[in-house]
Amino acid sequence: MKKGITLRFTISLLVITAILLTMLTSITSAVQVNRTSLIDNYLNKNESYSKKMAANANELLKTMQDNLRAIAVISGRESTMDRQLFDDLFQENTQYFNSIVVADHERVVQAISPHTTGISVGDKLTSEQSKKAVDIKKPFISEPYRATTGRLIILISAPIEDKNGAYKGFVGGTIYLEEKNVLSTMLKEHFFGDGSYVYVVEKNGDLIFHPDRQRVGQNVVQNEVVRKVISGQTGSQKVTNSLGEIFLAGYAYESSSSWGIVSQTPYEVIDKPLNLLVNRMLLFSLPFLLLILILAWWVASRIAKPLHTLARFSDEATLKPVPAENIPDIHSYYYEVRLLSQSVKIALQSMNRDLTHLRHEVNVDELTGLVNRRGFDGVMAGWLESNMPFALILIDIDHFKLVNDTYGHVVGDEVLRYLSRLMKLVASEEDVCFRYGGEEFGILINRSGLARAKDMADRLRDQLAITKSPTGQPITISAGISAFPAHGHSAEELVMRADEALYQSKENGRNRTTVSKAAQ
Template sequence: MRHVIKKGITLRFTISLLVITAILLTMLTSITSAVQVNRTSLIDNYLSKNEAYSKKLASNTSELLNTMQENIRAIADISGRDGSITPQMFDDLFQENTQYFNSILIADHNRVVRAISPHTTGVIVGDKLTSEQSMKAVTMKKTFVSEPYRATTGRLIILISAPITDKNGNYKGFVGGTIYLEEKNVLSTMLKEHFFGDGTYVYVVEENGDLIFHPEQRRVGQQVLQNEVVRKVVSGESGSQKVTNTLGRVFLAGYAHEPSSSWGIISQTPYEVIDKPLRHLVNRMLLFSLPFLILILVLAWWVASRIAKPLHTLAKFSDEATLKPVPAEDIPDIDSSYYEVRLLSQSVKIALQNMNQDLTHLRHEVNIDELTGLVNRRGFDSVMAGWLKSNVPFALILIDIDHFKQVNDTYGHVIGDEVLRYLARLMQLVASEEDVCFRYGGEEFGILIRHCGLVRAKDLADRLREQLAMTKSPTGQPITISAGISASPAHGHSAEQLVMRADEALYHSKENGRDRTTVSRGA
């Protein structure tokens, strides 16, 4: 009696399902891995960029405050030397300093105003200053930058003062320059130049945690000490971290302390800014993989059919053979399935290789600076860590473009970007194929030189510096660079030590006139 066998899942369906599942899981793993790597890279890049940027702004702010204090001291010297300054002379002095101060005044040792410009401040000659900061200026008898305070005019201001002494050294009063924090001032003019389309912005706090600059003018004067980054920066720390601000928004913040005024400069980018490139990455991977997925699915169905067909033929023949005898010559010739299995394996292998190549390419891209094509900070860290782990001797050159802010201010950021690319090309021409040229951040670059001592590293840095000085940059004029050099193991056995030594040497190059190379003196 013939038994009727209930039809279940076919071999062709099972094989096809396994192949489809494997392909989809591989795609999901590849996309998830790529997104995670890219997310980490984006966060690290934004944190690194904001930290470097805040430190740069802190340096610029320090230079600005030094200039303002020097100008106030110069006016104090003129007043002390000449004994008195005519109103016209004082107005002329103010006009020479309008880019720095909203107003300037002279007060005697009793804090009585003897001269003021402009004459629309609400304070007139003969008025007596009653603020705590004016009392401090008279008591301290030295140059200082005040904390923000409300003047009698109702303005929130910062006072920069310098003492006046006569030819015999007797104290006569002080000269004060003011910054109106709630109006257009030198600080807001400088910092408002530094905004980006990705939502990044800068704000400044003084040592008590009060905002003295913020792109939202209404927030100036607010207390924001509850912000973790603000607490760190006013305590003298510099660094970067993910932070939730006082309004509940999450940011990737870099912060730097300005020691001469005890101000803190914070540059921060909204955390959600990384979502757009991640979505773009996922969409691009899906669109790129879709044609291959369709092709592989069709191929899998065909291979499954090829594998199942001979088995189905044999099963059908066996079923029919139970009903009637079949001569030996009528037994169907069943082809071996080994070829079809190898074909399927090879197809899947090719698909996986393509996807792995895509993932490898994407991982490579996150280590390359998009603007210059050089290795980025993340790639630099990876290379240095590998060389240190392998005990490979090498030299590190850190490079900074001199007066790069002036390039951006004079020619614009488009030309500034061309200058960065121009420097990157010359670095690659001067360096050998074994060397690693990288962009450290902003206008700061560097070269890692494998199996190299300090003499060869200095020679390479000087050749690059001299080549730049003799060649016209995209601005139409040559640019100059300052460089600092350290070497492993002479100057340290960790990345932090080597970067610190090279950075200190770079700082010495800057301090000693720029356009020069300095080798670290040692650990």
């Protein structure tokens, strides 16, 4: 009789296929979940960074305008600006301006520093921006333009008035966009590294800062992110830039200058951690796979042996009669099948545990060990679906930027971990402590109302205020509280109410707890 496929081969192939498909499903699921998490993480980080840079740019421009106003006051008192005095004033502002000029109401240069700009005292300024400075007689920040010297510059001006308030002219500070300037000094090193960078556009979509200086002055308004940010929007998204490259971009609008600041990371940076994840899963699974394959082969042999014995017995029985006592006992066949079933079950449980562990890691903030934003969204959705009452506390560390600026980001990270530990101490086991993003944290309080939430927030504030943080000094927090169902029936409503209350705490002086007054 012609031999077909053996039972041992069939069972082994079935087990191998099941294991490989399970492994493939686990790896694919883990990669997809991590890809989404990494994209969200980079988008959130770049949006936060662009907001930070916009705030820094606002402070920088305010400082520059204040300095120009101070020079304008001095110029208003002097009938003729002393050259040495003016040079000294410029030296005090070299970190902000590439050059400073004083012009009268007819735009005739009265003083200029440095003296190598290509313009001299007595020359008349002819640019439309200098005309505008004289016409409006107010502080303003110009659009980029080509000066008579050939430089692409931005002019920041402040009006000069005499002691009687009569207009005398203006003080103008320039930023040379194609040379080293205050913007390039502030923005050239991206906080996150890994190929990320920042660029700045003015309200018409022209680049006024880019790591590649050759691109300064180009119009990139066709970029979707640029169109959004110069229209006054702030946010984040995946975008294809003007060169066809894909980035994960965050953007923020700086209102005082109408500049848009974009922080973006190349999309391909997420490939490295994903490849590392796949390699680790394969490396971790291969020994177990090998062990299970050996076991499957043995189990298949054990299953096939009694059936082979029965087949041989049947073949022999067709040739000659066999006594009943010689019929082989194949009862063990059922026991071996149960063994195989149990082995496969154990293998699948092992794979499921690996997947569960990976999913758990996706929902935990790596720095603090608290539930992250994704985990928070999941818990909130579950509690809302169960329709049980709960309260939400949103927490923000007061003046956390000052901590990072004063002590460095390493100490800043320790402060975040320190706050996380104290949050766990005041919360119960049923409550969920989470990191919302940056220095923002929160607590979901299970089956509780506003009174318990406020008491918990105040206890946490009081403890922080009397305990030394990693900075060596206590820190303070501001908190906002909302509750379900009193303040809303969706996650968006509850977060918005708590965030409004948190904003009120900060507006009222920080280091306080505010309960949302808005109710459904």
